[in-house]
Amino acid sequence: MTNNLPVGAVDVGVTGHFATVxxxxxxxxxxxxxxxxxxxxxxxxxxxxxKLTTYECGELPRGSSWVRFNVRFYLIALFFIxxxxxxxxxxxxxVVFKQLYPVPGLGAVVFWEMVIFLSILSLGLAYVWxxxxxxxxxxLIERPGGTDQAAVPADEEVTAP
Amino acid sequence: xxxxxxxxxxxxxxxxxxxHVTVAAIMATLMFIVMALCALVFTWMERKVAAFLQSRWGPxxxxxxxxxxxxxxxxxxxxxxxxxxxxxxxxxLFIFAPLLVLLGSLLxxxxxxxxxxxxxxxxxxxxxxxxxxxxxxIIGILMAGWASNNxxxxxxxxxxxxxxxxxxxxxALAAIPVVMYTGSLNTQDIVIAQQGGIWxxxxxxxxxxFVSFFLYFVASIAETNRGPFDMPETESELxxxxxxxxxxxxxxxxxxxxxxNLFLVSMIAVLLFLGGWWAPIPGLDFLPAALTxxxxxxxxxxxxxxxxxxxxxxxxxxxMHLCWKVMIPAALICTVGAGxxxxxxxxxx
Numbered sequence: 001m002t003n004n005l006p007v008g009a010v011d012v013g014v015t016g017h018f019a020t021v022x023x024x025x026x027x028x029x030x031x032x033x034x035x036x037x038x039x040x041x042x043x044x045x046x047x048x049x050x051k052l053t054t055y056e057c058g059e060l061p062r063g064s065s066w067v068r069f070n071v072r073f074y075l076i077a078l079f080f081i082x083x084x085x086x087x088x089x090x091x092x093x094x095v096v097f098k099q100l101y102p103v104p105g106l107g108a109v110v111f112w113e114m115v116i117f118l119s120i121l122s123l124g125l126a127y128v129w130x131x132x133x134x135x136x137x138x139x140l141i142e143r144p145g146g147t148d149q150a151a152v153p154a155d156e157e158v159t160a161p
Numbered sequence: 162x163x164x165x166x167x168x169x170x171x172x173x174x175x176x177x178x179x180x181h182v183t184v185a186a187i188m189a190t191l192m193f194i195v196m197a198l199c200a201l202v203f204t205w206m207e208r209k210v211a212a213f214l215q216s217r218w219g220p221x222x223x224x225x226x227x228x229x230x231x232x233x234x235x236x237x238x239x240x241x242x243x244x245x246x247x248x249x250x251x252x253x254l255f256i257f258a259p260l261l262v263l264l265g266s267l268l269x270x271x272x273x274x275x276x277x278x279x280x281x282x283x284x285x286x287x288x289x290x291x292x293x294x295x296x297x298x299i300i301g302i303l304m305a306g307w308a309s310n311n312x313x314x315x316x317x318x319x320x321x322x323x324x325x326x327x328x329x330x331x332x333a334l335a336a337i338p339v340v341m342y343t344g345s346l347n348t349q350d351i352v353i354a355q356q357g358g359i360w361x362x363x364x365x366x367x368x369x370x371f372v373s374f375f376l377y378f379v380a381s382i383a384e385t386n387r388g389p390f391d392m393p394e395t396e397s398e399l400x401x402x403x404x405x406x407x408x409x410x411x412x413x414x415x416x417x418x419x420x421x422n423l424f425l426v427s428m429i430a431v432l433l434f435l436g437g438w439w440a441p442i443p444g445l446d447f448l449p450a451a452l453t454x455x456x457x458x459x460x461x462x463x464x465x466x467x468x469x470x471x472x473x474x475x476x477x478x479x480x481m482h483l484c485w486k487v488m489i490p491a492a493l494i495c496t497v498g499a500g501x502x503x504x505x506x507x508x509x510x
Contacts, residue, residue, distance in 0.1 A: 020185040020282040021271055021290075027189035028267040032260050032414065039240050039410040052248040054311050055405055064249070065312040073323050076481070080326040083489070087333045090496070091289055091346065094337045098344030101504055111500050118493055125489065134485045136478035 075133055086121050090114070162188075162279055188281035192270040200420040201232040203462060210466040242409035247310065250406065254308035258301050259407065259414035265297030266421040273428055274349045276438055276450035287348035288340065291429065292333055295384075298418065299325045302393070305415070306403040317402025320477060321386060321393030327484045328383035328390075334492035335377035338370050338499035339363050339433045352437030362436035367506075369498040374434040376492050378464075381426035383480070385419065388469040392477050427461035428454070435461075 054061040093114055101107040128134055162184065169180035205220070209227065212219025220228030246255055272287040274280040284290050299322055306318020340346060342363060343354045355362050364374045383390040394402035404415045431437060435457055438450035445453070475483070 014285065016181055017282045017284050019181065020188070021268065021284075023182060023185035024189045024192070024268055024271050024281070025264065027186055027193060028264045029260065031190075031193050032263055035413070036410050039242075039244070042240050043409060044241075044243050046243070047245070049248070051245060054247050054249050054309075055400070056312065057400070061249070061311075065310050065315045066307075069315070069319055073319055076323045076327060079485070080330065083330045084326075084333075087330065087337075090334070090337050091340065094340040095344060095346060097341045097500065097503075101500075107504065111504060114500070115497055118497065122490070122493060125485075129486065134481070136481045 072136065072138065079128065079134075082121075082124065086117075089117070185281065189267075189271075192281065193267060196267060196270065196421040196424075197417065199424045200417045201236065203420045203423060204235065204416075205229060205232045206462070207466055210463065211470045214467065214470045236413070239409055239413045244411065245406070245408045247406050249310040251308040251310065254304050255406075256411075258305035258308055259411045259418075260301075261304065262298050262301035262418045263414045265295055265301060266418040266425065268294040268297070269425055270421070272348050273425070274352055274432060274437060275454055277349070277353075279451065280349060283349060284347065286346050288336060288346045288351065288429075288433075291348075291425075292329070292336075295422070295425065296329065298422065301418075302403050305407070309403075309406040311406050313400045313405045314403050317393045317399045317405070321403055324383055324386070324390065324392060324480060324484075327481065328380045328488075331376050331484060331488040331492045332380035332384055334489065334496060335373040335380065336433055337492075337496045338373050341496075341499055341503065342366060342370070348432055352432050352439070355436045356439055358439075358443065359436070359441040362434065362439075362441075364434040367499065367502045369495040369502060370434070372491065373495045373499070374430070376488055376495065377430060377433065379483075380488065381430060382465060382468060383484070385422045385426055385465075387423065387465065389472040389474050390480055391469075391474060392480060423462060423465060424458060427465060428458045430461050431457040 054065075056062070093110075097110060100110045132138070165184045165187065166180050169183050170177065205228070208231065209219045220231040222228055223234050224230030246252060269291045271282040272280065272284050272291050274287075282290075302325070303318050303322045306314040306316075306321070309315070339351060343351045345351065345354075359365065363370050365371065382388075386393050393399075394404075399405070404412055407415060431454060438454040440446050440448060440453055448456075
């Protein structure tokens with residue numbers, strides 16, 4: 001709770017504030033429902049099989065789009081998890097840093113501990129950087145005997161996403 | 162807010178819980194209306210700004226003055242559009258995705274401090290909460306792209322998710338030095354710590370915070386999927402990206418959320434770095450706090466549009482390069498540098 005509430009203000013506590021968030025969820029759904037309801041009354045509805053096909057620039061859709069897609073998205077997700085967890089650790093440290101850094105003896109420990117933590121993480125970043133996993137356009141692996149694959153430039157071989 | 166509490170508790174004779182829920186509902190309604198107004202005003206503003214930057218007129222006919230009613234006409238048109246759910250789509254997810262996107266935007270607005278004491282949910286975890294709930298938008302976008310069962314939509318959604326999760330890291334890291342200076346995640350505390358004129362705003366406190374502001378700004382453009390980082394919606398290659406299959410009101414939800422998020426990231430930039438509701442110079446004190454805050458937010462939105470209509474779109478590999486190899490190392494250096502600066506300058510920091 002903040003200490004800057006005016007005199008006489010209602011202190012509702014943490015539960016109270018998250019109750020507000022819950023009210024926001026309900027109101028959000030209510031308004032979305034209202035908007036969809038009003039639109040339902042106003043709009044025409046004349047579906048036909050052609051209208052309901054998947055849009056593929058006027059061509060008949062070929063196959064489903066629920067296919068496996070490029071592994072590089074999976075790598076991004078992995079890095080993201082690591083760094084996001086790091087940020088979760090950084091926030092509580094950042095909150096108490098202001099109180100702790102003027103304390104003699106403790107301040108330096110608080111600061112350098114976080115520097116060490118960040119360096120370990122940066123080491124991880126440096127590792128994936130050197131390994132080339134941060135590059136969006138991956139290098140082709142030369143296959144034995146296959147000269148034509150290797151001749152294709154790397155950025156022409158990649159798929160659309 | 163306090164006046165509202167007092168009214169419902171004393172005049173209407175409600176208990177504390179009843180008054181709290183009523184005030185929360187009023188605030189939520191107010192935020193939703195402001196959000197809808199945002200979408201209306203900013204679509205018009207975006208078209209006028211784009212036209213101005215490209216030496217043309219933009220909308221001029223609808224309404225009398227400068228085509229001001231164009232956005233209203235667009236909204237009415239959207240209300241009358243047929244709702245199409247493709248036969249091949251995953252129906253449940255297809256219907257749920259726009260709601261999730263809309264909700265992610267609305268929830269984040271709960272912790273925005275408009276004026277002293279005027280914040281719907283005065284959470285101690287405010288800033289952290291905003292980052293957390295606005296990530297729901299990513300899930301909604303991925304859900305929309307996957308449920309559409311459309312190749313364009315899937316590509317757009319996959320790109321969008323990769324881009325948004327990547328840029329969330331510099332975005333949150335850029336906020337860390339501000340939290341270090343404030344010692345609190347409460348959004349009101351962050352603004353209060355910047356009292357006393359433009360030189361007390363966090364952007365000018367030290368060089369590392371200055372850099373952090375720009376890191377935040379670039380990351381926020383990428384978070385809102387706007388140019389030059391609009392890969393998820395590149396109309397020249399992906400039709401419309403993740404909302405290709407959406408029509409009518411469901412499409413409007415994505416649109417609404419996009420402009421709500423644009424204003425949201427601008428307001429967060431204002432509250433983190435640009436002094437929130439405080440006037441820049443003493444002579445401007447007479448403006449109401451909320452008005453000062455909104456004016457600063459709109460100026461940030463204008464800056465965002467200026468960037469969008471000036472710079473060409475970057476390639477997806479350049480986008481990832483910028484995030485992982487430039488911005489994240491820079492943000493880490495800023496965090497450590499801000500800490501060193503605080504220790505070197507002593508408790509006065």
